[in-house]
Amino acid sequence: MHLDIPKLSFVDSIAKELKTKELVIITGLPGSGKTELAHQIVQALTNIITTKEKLANFQHIHDLKNLDFVINEDKMIFLILDHCIKSWFNKTVIDDMFKKLKSSTKKTKGMVHALVCVPDILLEAFKSSLKSSSFKNVIYDLKDGNIYKDEDWKVIFDSHLKSKNEMMKSLKYQKTDIDAWRQSFIEIQAGDIGKPTLAKLLFEDARNFQNVSNFLQNTHECIMNRISALSESTCVSERRHFVVLVMLMLNNGKLNTDELNKDALADICKSFDVEDVNLFEQLEYPEIGQNAKMVTVHCRETVRVTFDVLWKKRKDLVFKYCDDTVFLELVSLTEGMTDQELIALNDRFQSIFRSMKGKFHVEDHNVASKLLRK
Structure with a gap:
């Protein structure tokens, strides 16, 4: 179920940057709110673009092969690349993606603007590829403590609180308890999971309120x-x-x-x-x-x-x-695997390569590359 969160304090400034830059990258931990933020930026752009300007065309790219589309030159094009950016991408994949984006930009005389949501594990690879490109770009790293403000964390916490209003009433917690938990959430530093998802997980199960501080940490x-x-x-x-x-x-x-x-x-x-x-x-x-x-x-x-x-x-x-998608996203080549497990892992990758033939660089999966070297 999608939760509608009121617009965050920094959304308009990113939307204005995207209107003037060829490339805006949003990066952060898993669960740091990249997808929700992309959604809010698109909404903000529809308000920023005036009627005197050419109408905008928003395209959500679900497969990087679709970057080869035919572009309408009479409109500003905003490409939203979110779920199509996989944590297993290597530099070969990223370089190829930038080439396709640059080609699209040239076709439209600079009217293409791309918003790219990048897992934090890929940030250095993206930065490396950007060095050899000519994109006018800006990177927003959501781990930067200066992007989300305290007011944003309050909005996120209260949105989840409102969505679980009946559950919270049944638990009969006092307002002072909830105020204390909200403050703990605002002050907590994200670890392996982005703070927006911490709030979602906190309100998912009543048992988490038995020790809120421990759960958040x-x-x-x-x-x-x-x-x-x-x-x-x-x-x-x-x-x-x-x-x-x-x-x-x-x-x-x-x-x-x-x-x-x-x-x-x-x-x-x-x-x-x-x-x-x-x-x-x-x-x-x-x-x-x-x-x-x-x-x-x-x-x-x-x-x-x-x-x-x-x-x-x-x-x-x-x-x-x-599922192939989950396997590619979450599998890791951990130390201590037996030879039999390594063979089974390789067999699974080969099966995926055959079933996903033609998909964008799936054969360049970083774990598959390590597996071949073994």
Whole structure:
């Protein structure tokens, strides 16, 4: 479920930069609000562009191959590159992307402006590629403590608080408690997860309010411990909870229960000693939403952590059943893998290369490159 957050204090200034620059890069930790910020910038641009100027054309690029499109030269073109930028990209991929962007810019005499959301792990590679380009660019690093203001953190916290109004009423917390938690959120420094997602995760589960300070300071560890405990529980209902999370993770956080991979479900249920009968009926787990046959994970971080838990326990299930997109995004070449696991990992990559033939540089995945060197 998308949460509408009021416009943040710095959005208009970035929108004005994008109107005058060929390239604006937004970078930050996973969960730092890049996608929400891109959405707000697009909305702000529609207000900044005056009726005296040529109408703008906004294009969300879902696959980098689409950068070869035919451009209407009578309009300003704003390209939004967000989900198409993958954390596994290497410099070859990034250089090729910049070449395509430059070609588009030349075709339209400089009327193309690109907003690119870049995972922080790729920032140095992007900077390196920019050195050899002539793009007029600016980079906004959301880890910079001077971008988000205290008022922005308050807006984000209160937006999630409002969305969980009924839950908070049922918990019967006092205003002084909520004020203290809000202040703790404003003051906390982000670790492995961006602060906007910390707020989302905090309000996802009532148990997090048992020790708000600890949860905000150790969010990843708290979620990892909780999901690991589900997988190892002696309680069948908790192991069922874990299996549901695994099935959702393997399907990139969203699935239609009519389209379940029954072999995968049977295998995973057997692995964790769970009956697969009526597994997806009347789900009431805090991390999950259900609308008829559609089941989704509320937060991307839950997908990441579930992947990490299963990766440690049963890599073979990841190799065999994981969605290609999730696999490419989250797989890592960890030390200590057995020869058999390395062979299985290579086999999975080769299968992906065959199934995604023609996709933008998928064969240049950084883990696949390391694997070949081994």
